[in-house]
Amino acid sequence: MKKLLLSVGLLLACTPSSSTAPPDAGQGSIAITGSKPAGSAVVWPDEQFRYQQPQPQQPRELNVPPAERFKLDSGLDVVLVSRTDLPTVSMWLSFPTGSITDPTGKRGRTSLCMSLMSQGTAKLDKIAFEEKQADLAVNVWASSGSERVSTGVSSLARTLEPALDLWIEMLREPGMRQDDLARLVSARKASLGQNRAAPRNLARRLWPSVVMGPEHPYGRLTTERDYTSISRKDCQKFASGLGLENATLFVAGAMTKQQVVDSVGSRLTDWKGKTTVPDAPIAPTPRKAAIYFADIPGAKQSQLYVGHPGPMRTAADYEANRLNAAILGGSFSGRVNMNLREDKGFAYGARARFSYYKHAGVFAMTSSVRGDATAAALGELLSELRRMRSEPVSTEELAREQDAAIASLPALFDTSRQLLSTYASLSFYGLPLDYYAGFVGRISDQGVADLRTAARNNLKDTNLSILVVGDGEAVLPSLQALAKEESLGPVVVLDPDGRVVKSL
Amino acid sequence: MAMPRLRWGAVVFSVLLGSFMINPGTVTASAPASEPSVDVPFERYTLDNGLEVILHSDRSVPLVAVDVWYHVGSGDEEPGLSGFAHLFEHMMFQGAKHIGSDVHFDTLRKIGGTGVNGTTNKDRTNYYEVVPSHQIETALWLESDRMGYLLDLLNQEALDNQIDVVRNERRQRYDNVPFGLERFAVAAGLYPEGHPYRYLTIGKHEDLETAKLEDVRAFFKQWYVPSNATLVLAGDFEMKEGRALVDKWFATFPKFDKPGHTAPELPPIAKTQRTELDDTFAKFTRLHFAWQSPAKLAKGDAELTVLGRVLGSSGWGRLYKRLVLGSEAAQRVSVYQSGHGFSGEFHVVVDVKPGRDLAEVEAAVAEELRRAAQQPITDVELRRVVNGIESGLVWGLEEVLGRAERLQFFNHYSGKPGYYEEYVQTFRDLTPEGIQTQAKATLEAHRVEVVSRPAKAETKSETKPGGA
Structure with a gap:
């Protein structure tokens, strides 16, 4: 169902007024008594209690569903969140390998092969496999990332057994048909064409190559030639490299440990083998500092990315980095959103964040801005970034983001799937599953000085990676002027595959 | 039974705003996969001023969703004011008499609000937030203030800014993406000139550009009356307490007639x-x-x-x-x-x-x-x-x-x-x-x-x- 939903967006912030304090009672209050819609005199009440934010009640207890961790006989690690309030089960199996292992010339191999695996089984072709899922109302899926690939199933409890049969059949005897591969390759090539032509898609495509490096495993671009050279044999080899040793099974929903042992364990007894964990890639090798530009004639907005490689998820100052990014642009209330959206009206929203590969991080500020405001918006992003380094954050901002991180904890435990994805993420980064037990203390301990130190260490305002995708004729002159004025390096025009066209 | 490796212990999280007791859960004996109820039990009633209230109590997680639907959407727009219902939705986040200017998101962020947003479609406009249940009253404070006192802080500067923001939203979602504009062509074929569905909920740039403060006032007075809204509280509260809180924040509001919707004429498509x-x-x-x-x-x-x-x-x-x-x-x-x-x-x-x-x-x-x-x-x-x-x-x-x-x-x-x-x-x-x-x-x-x-x-x- 395609319903049009226009959202106000999750973005805003102004100078954080400490809204727990009652506003000045006189402030802007013009009683609208006497407004008489529908012909009747009406009075909106002037009540004292409305002038201040209500006091919170006594907080209730948060009963965190326990995560059980155990091993099946096959040696497979299991993390189970058992909840019986809804008759649903989600499970997924994650293997610690990913696209960083793609050979040169076959970029996209992992992603394509995971898709191919989920097209059917030796017995069921694509259509029969899809029909069976639809008949059961279950979903069998596969996905891939830089250092993790996963496949899973979600089902109502009443269809779990046949759903597991189908899923395990796919895992153990995937179809890996040549015609499915050819169809997937053709569709991916067509998508590549579209991704080069639409501003947002092109910016997403190019950004990792700019900030991590065009030859780096985290930054390499995929082209048609890669897809053409990936064979069925490559995918069979890839699939046979997925073994249960080093893998983790995540289960959430209406299942007990015993049921996992009985239903899943029994179906996996003959699966041997080990997934080889790839070595960490070398440190990121960003392109040299410049404004990288890709031209899409007719673009009405420009896509902006500004950032640099950042610390790892496991860095000791993670909490300070997180709070800094939150203040700069973690939500509607962040500085870049309040500036670009609520103050200047340049954009629908703007954000800043650290994101994390397994072995590296990236810091990025992003926005999609009105074409004629491109250089001005970029200038504002840069000045907000510098301000993070040059001035301490305000105690109000720090308190707001500490409160937000801590007070929103119950939302992390709202549903079993959410809880499980929290655990899966911890497990991916090698963090302990009881990470959140110490979370409140770690967040609360951060002071303005800690954030300042972290900002100076982990937010850079020189040698930045900058990417702009927009209408060249309209925006290049102002970008060149900005680059000169701000000493950002040259403006380098890239083609949609990340090759340098010219340097201005 | 293997012991869960993960031990939360009974940790008391001291928070500036209070504290959460985080308890380790207990594994209940294996529940067979039966057909559990997927019922959402609720109580519905109407305040004297016409505000409709629906309460659904579920105490399993200490969260409450506060969700207000105003029964007005882009389908109620007047010719020349396309996109107005959605622009108005943006104005509802700009502040109101008691809460102050542009603090809605900040306030909710500080108390751990998640999923905070508003959306507009052809038929209705909704506003919602999920908050830790002990902060339910702050959500009611915010929602009641914009229902009752939005116009007190209404100003040209905020409107000008949100017109820019909404036009940026239109560029981002329609004007700058593949197949963004064909949706307007499809609507133009389905609906005649003057029919509110013709311009899509986002509306036309030229209409958005010319929106006036007096339009915002008139729209608010016509459509955002208590009798044209439904408030849902869902989650961790007691029914009695929920009723009392709704009364406190909404029951003293005046009564206005519930506005009617006029179904626009829709001639069949004459020819493919x-x-x-x-x-x-x-x-x-x-x-x-x-x-x-x-x-x-x-x-x-x-x-x-x-x-x-x-x-x-x-x-x-x-x-x-x-x-x-x-x-x-x-x-x-x-x-x-x-x-x-x-x-x-x-x-x-x-x-x-x-x-x-x-x-x-x-x-x-x-x-x-x-x-x-x-x-x-x-x-x-x-x-x-x-x-x-x-x-x-x-x-x-x-x-x-x-x-x-x-x-x-x-x-x-x-x-x-x-x-x-x-x-x-x-x-x-x-x-x-x-x-x-x-x-x-x-x-x-x-x-x-x-x-x-x-x-x-x-x-x-x-x-x-x-x-x-």
Whole structure:
């Protein structure tokens, strides 16, 4: 169902007024008594209690569903969140390998092969496999990332057994048909064409190559030639490299440990083998500092990315980095959103964040801005970034983001799937599953000085990676002027595959 | 029993705003996979001022969803004010008398609010937040203040800014993406000049640009009265306490007449016509057919919902099988019924791969549409769709906000928050023959056809400051 939903967006912030304090009672209050819609005199009440934010009640207890961790006989690690309030089960199996292992010339191999695996089984072709899922109302899926690939199933409890049969059949005897591969390759090539032509898609495509490096495993671009050279044999080899040793099974929903042992364990007894964990890639090798530009004639907005490689998820100052990014642009209330959206009206929203590969991080500020405001918006992003380094954050901002991180904890435990994805993420980064037990203390301990130190260490305002995708004729002159004025390096025009066209 | 390795212990989290007791859960004895209730129990009542209230108490997680639906959408807009209902939604986040200016998001962020947003469609505008349950009253404070006292802080500067923001939203979602503009062409074919559905909820730049403060005031006074709103509280609270809090924050508001909706005239499409567009950003050719169809939950809505899935479902849908998996001429296929308050739309959308023949795709689409109108679908196809709809409704219950929205949705369109059972039964009662009858009635009428083609490289649209 395609319903049009226009959202106000999750973005805003102004100078954080400490809204727990009652506003000045006189402030802007013009009683609208006497407004008489529908012909009747009406009075909106002037009540004292409305002038201040209500006091919170006594907080209730948060009963965190326990995560059980155990091993099946096959040696497979299991993390189970058992909840019986809804008759649903989600499970997924994650293997610690990913696209960083793609050979040169076959970029996209992992992603394509995971898709191919989920097209059917030796017995069921694509259509029969899809029909069976639809008949059961279950979903069998596969996905891939830089250092993790996963496949899973979600089902109502009443269809779990046949759903597991189908899923395990796919895992153990995937179809890996040549015609499915050819169809997937053709569709991916067509998508590549579209991704080069639409501003947002092109910016997403190019950004990792700019900030991590065009030859780096985290930054390499995929082209048609890669897809053409990936064979069925490559995918069979890839699939046979997925073994249960080093893998983790995540289960959430209406299942007990015993049921996992009985239903899943029994179906996996003959699966041997080990997934080889790839070595960490070398440190990121960003392109040299410049404004990288890709031209899409007719673009009405420009896509902006500004950032640099950042610390790892496991860095000791993670909490300070997180709070800094939150203040700069973690939500509607962040500085870049309040500036670009609520103050200047340049954009629908703007954000800043650290994101994390397994072995590296990236810091990025992003926005999609009105074409004629491109250089001005970029200038504002840069000045907000510098301000993070040059001035301490305000105690109000720090308190707001500490409160937000801590007070929103119950939302992390709202549903079993959410809880499980929290655990899966911890497990991916090698963090302990009881990470959140110490979370409140770690967040609360951060002071303005800690954030300042972290900002100076982990937010850079020189040698930045900058990417702009927009209408060249309209925006290049102002970008060149900005680059000169701000000493950002040259403006380098890239083609949609990340090759340098010219340097201005 | 293996001991859980993960030990939370009974940790007391000291928080500036209070504290959460985090307890280790206990594993209950194995519950057999039975058919649990997917009921969402609720109480509904109306305050003297006409505000409708629906309470759903579920104490399993210390969260409460506060969800307000105002029964006004872009379908109620006056000519010349397209996009206004949505622009107004933005203004509802700009501040009100007691809470102050532009602090809505900040305030909710500080108390751990999540999922904070507002959305507008043709029929209604909703505002919601999920907050830790001990902070329920702050959410009610914010919602009641904008319901009662929005106009006190209304100012030109905020309106000018939000006009910019909304026009940026339109650029981001429509003007700067592939196939953003063909949606306007489809609506222009379905609805005559002056019909509010014609301009889509986002509206026209030229209308947005000229919105006035007095329009905001008039819209607020006409539509944002308590008697035109429904407040849902869902989650961790006691019913008695919920009622008392709603009374405190909303019951002293004055009563106004509930505004009526005027269904605009909708003449049938006189003749099937085709519009051809050049799309600056597209690399596929998009074929888009659309028909006028029954309103949401009206007779025929369920039939066409099923038909859409039979034709378009990824994997097994007839057109998907034929065009994406079979001839591989299409990149994607999308077929759906979209019911709104006054009337509905049935859409068939196919993206044709570069280098493939549009005529061949059209012939296949025509054949499948003919078949749908002339032969009943199979029992297997029908059962598949009904299973999917039932299971989708169960998955939708996971989150507390999902439950709040379900109560609102059914309440708005059927007048019954608990309409779920009847809704599912409607689908269970469908027959292939009944679906065929509806398919014939809808698909054999005149339709809109829009074909968008990738613009040639030299076609360059003018970039005017401020956008199109």
